[in-house]
Amino acid sequence: MPPRSLWLREALAAEDGAASPELRGPARADVCVVGGGYTGLWTALRLKELEPDASVVLVEADVCGRGPSGRNGGFALSWWPKIETLVKRLGEEEAVRLVRASADAVAELGRFCEREGVDAHFRSSGWLWTATSPAQLGSWEGALAAAVRAGERPFAVLSADEVQRRAGSPAHLGAVFEAGAATVQPALLARGLRRVARDRGIGIHERSPLVELDREQGVVRTPGGSVQAGAVVLATGAWLAGVPELRPAIVAVSSDMIATEPIPERLEKAGWTGGEAISNSRLMVHYYRTTRDGRIAFGQGGHRHVFGGRVDEAFFGETPPATRAHLERDLVRLVPFAAGAEVTDAWGGPIDRTADGLPFFGRLPGRVPIVYGAGYSGNGVAPSLLAGRILASSALGREDEWSGCGLNRGVPGRFPPEPARYLGAFVVRAAVRRKEGREDEGRSVDAVTRKVAGLAPQGFFRVNR
Numbered sequence: 001m002p003p004r005s006l007w008l009r010e011a012l013a014a015e016d017g018a019a020s021p022e023l024r025g026p027a028r029a030d031v032c033v034v035g036g037g038y039t040g041l042w043t044a045l046r047l048k049e050l051e052p053d054a055s056v057v058l059v060e061a062d063v064c065g066r067g068p069s070g071r072n073g074g075f076a077l078s079w080w081p082k083i084e085t086l087v088k089r090l091g092e093e094e095a096v097r098l099v100r101a102s103a104d105a106v107a108e109l110g111r112f113c114e115r116e117g118v119d120a121h122f123r124s125s126g127w128l129w130t131a132t133s134p135a136q137l138g139s140w141e142g143a144l145a146a147a148v149r150a151g152e153r154p155f156a157v158l159s160a161d162e163v164q165r166r167a168g169s170p171a172h173l174g175a176v177f178e179a180g181a182a183t184v185q186p187a188l189l190a191r192g193l194r195r196v197a198r199d200r201g202i203g204i205h206e207r208s209p210l211v212e213l214d215r216e217q218g219v220v221r222t223p224g225g226s227v228q229a230g231a232v233v234l235a236t237g238a239w240l241a242g243v244p245e246l247r248p249a250i251v252a253v254s255s256d257m258i259a260t261e262p263i264p265e266r267l268e269k270a271g272w273t274g275g276e277a278i279s280n281s282r283l284m285v286h287y288y289r290t291t292r293d294g295r296i297a298f299g300q301g302g303h304r305h306v307f308g309g310r311v312d313e314a315f316f317g318e319t320p321p322a323t324r325a326h327l328e329r330d331l332v333r334l335v336p337f338a339a340g341a342e343v344t345d346a347w348g349g350p351i352d353r354t355a356d357g358l359p360f361f362g363r364l365p366g367r368v369p370i371v372y373g374a375g376y377s378g379n380g381v382a383p384s385l386l387a388g389r390i391l392a393s394s395a396l397g398r399e400d401e402w403s404g405c406g407l408n409r410g411v412p413g414r415f416p417p418e419p420a421r422y423l424g425a426f427v428v429r430a431a432v433r434r435k436e437g438r439e440d441e442g443r444s445v446d447a448v449t450r451k452v453a454g455l456a457p458q459g460f461f462r463v464n465r
């Protein structure tokens with residue numbers, strides 16, 4: 001049994017429903033979804049919504065929520081911070097349409113939880129996009145200006161005093177606040193989606209990894225069985241790098257998290273009581289939030305990447321001691337009142353990073369529709385709801401605003417091939433680390449380091465935005 005995150009342990013302990021059976025023997029389905037994270041589960045639910053009589057089967061390698069969907073920071077954010085990149089990839093009109101849809105998706109997530117009785121600790125308490133060094137100040141200016149051009153003002157600009165008061169920490173030098181953002185307990189959401197999917201008649205098979213895909217016949221094979229499907233949806237997140245056509249588009253980068261023991265009195269005393277999700281503006285971003293039982297969950301992206309995009313158990317094993325120590329040190333620097341609180345948990349997971357930080361969707365060549373989607377680059381909690389719409393419409397061969405959306409055009413940017421990709425990322429990350437470390441200390445950065453760090457694809461190590 002692979003190690004579980006704090007979130008998934010909590011979610012599994014709260015369940016009393018029956019386990020989902022492994023796939024045994026041959027089966028047939030109109031659509032087979034591979035992967036039981038948010039993308040696969042939202043897609044399965046959307047398929048049933050569009051065609052209630054369709055038979056839908058979902059196979060998951062381990063248990064639903066085992067991947068990043070049960071291990072993430074739980075920030076449910078819109079794509080407003082990514083508006084400039086969306087405009088670059090899709091043009092102004094389509095970018096704005098999708099950004100608005102992503103903001104609606106956050107609210108829809110809350111309505112879904114309410115309607116379906118899923119207590120995923122959904123809290124619409126907003127997001128503080130902060131600067132924790134002088135160099136980070138104003139990082140949000142481009143996004144703010146693009147939003148204003150679209151006639152919207154999703155962000156309120158806060159003074160240093162205001163953000164310090166709300167976050168209970170003097171480490172924040174400035175911020176903007178997006179009130180529409182929310183937080184969830186991520187694994188409770190994943191397991192709640194699974195429960196609702198089962199209630200809708202979707203056949204869920206856990207501990208049933210896809211081991212072979214017959215692209216011509218549309219057969220999904222697992223160790224114990226097979227599904228002959230009219231269409232297949234590949235929703236395996238960072239594992240999609242295993243598909244040769246998609247490998248150039250995804251780099252698996254780690255994001256690592258720690259959680260303190262419950263410290264509600266300290267939160268109260270410091271004033272961080274509004275439940276705001278917080279991140280700073282580093283490339284190797286820090287992100288932190290509180291939990292319902294008064295813990296601080298604190299994470300950082302970009303400590304590790306792997307050769308050839310292979311997602312292995314290293315992403316799920318024990319956090320390397322150096323990474324854990326680094327996170328503990330940064331927690332106390334950014335949230336000083338957490339000093340001395342016991343860190344009870346540490347875990348990590350793979351981020352499916354694309355060159356421009358946006359997801360992509362498409363269809364593999366072949367007779368049977370085999371559609372795929374991934375590449376959220378660390379921002380999939382709310383956007384995966386939109387992915388479900390894109391993938392369900394595509395799998396059913398519908399022509400609508402979702403199958404026709406600008407993100408559904410196959411592989412966008414490509415990373416260089418290996419070994420250049422692995423070695424290049426290594427060198428660039430070292431430069432980014434040095435640059436941001438010096439900026440944190442208010443020190444100058446030499447031109448070479450700045451130049452090499454500047455080679456990082458936009459937001460390469462960044463998650464949560």
Ligand SMILES: Cc1cc2nc3c(=O)[nH]c(=O)nc-3n(C[C@H](O)[C@H](O)[C@H](O)COP(=O)(O)OP(=O)(O)OC[C@H]3O[C@@H](n4cnc5c(N)ncnc54)[C@H](O)[C@@H]3O)c2cc1C
Pocket residue numbers: 034035036037038039040059060061062063064065066067068069070071072073074075076077208209210211235236237238239254255256257299347348349350351374376377378379380381382384463464
């Ligand atoms: C530490 C961390 C923090 C993050 N923080 C945030 C955040 O705060 N906000 C945010 O928006 N995003 C965050 N993310 C990203 C977010 O978690 C993902 O974008 C999102 O969960 C992607 O969902 P998914 O369903 O596409 O993929 P996954 O959750 O990866 O699901 C894919 C599933 O496919 C299964 N699978 C793989 N191979 C096979 C196979 N061969 N057969 C069957 N099943 C298979 C896996 O077991 C897994 O369950 C974070 C990610 C990490 C790792």
